[in-house]
Amino acid sequence: MGHLPEIIAFSGKDGVLPLAAEIIAATEAAGGDVIETSPDILSKMSGKDNPQAILGAYRQPDVSLAAIDRTASPLWIVAQALRDPGNIGTILRTGDATGVGGLILLDDSADPFSVEAVRASMGAIFTQAVATARWEEFLPWLRSGPGQLVGTSLNTNQDYLEAVYERPCFLLIGNESQGLPAAYETECDLIVKMPMLGRADSLNAAVAAAVMAYQVRASWRNR
DSSP states (O other): OOSOOSEEEEOOTTOOOHHHHHHHHHHHHTTOEEEEOOHHHHHHHHTOSSOOSEEEEOOOOOOSGGGOOTTSOSEEEEEESOOOHHHHHHHHHHHHHTTOOEEEEESSOOOTTSHHHHHHHTTGGGTSEEEEEOHHHHHHHHHTSOOEEEEEOSSOOOBTTTOOOOSSEEEEEOBTTTBSOHHHHHHOSEEEBOOOOSSOSOOOHHHHHHHHHHHHHHHHHTO
16 A cells, blocks of 8 residues: 555544545554544644545655665656745646656755645655755765756756756756755756746746656657
8 A cells, every 4th residue: 555654533424435444454454543533623633624534644754865766767856945835745746747756855945744745745745755955965966876967047048948858867946036056057967948938037946847847758758
């Protein structure tokens, strides 16, 4: 079943769906705690007025770079100082959709395991590897093996549609308001720009990650 919760709370008021019953049984078999409660208490626990009939508490995984298997996918997303947990969750969801190996959060980013990020991920928190690191840790780790670091910035004439992306590719997305620091851009193997044809000067970070991930995948199909 993949990831099992350590604690389950559920309401059996209207019966238990087969999938929920399967998760409950597997959790009990693995030594987890299962608590039956009322719909009102479940609502308070979840923070939602109309929650699902089952809640699970999971142990957070190892988020060190050492836990990342960089051979698991040719495509990874790296984000620098993302402050919006909704963006983090959305990037995880995008990563799942595009076959990304996972998300590496650099510097002072929001908590990828916060309620907002987990909800926005729509379950992708369980399918995507997540690591957190400082830039000073990440760069030596990246250079210890193969990997093209591709940054997104307006400080280039290289159109993202015309660039050549290598495998494995690490897409570097900057902070929502500041973008990538100049020192980070300098270390990139490739800087690309997504043209802004309207009055806005940038895309939302999660949208930029989605556009780039799909473009990289599309470019590989054509090579």
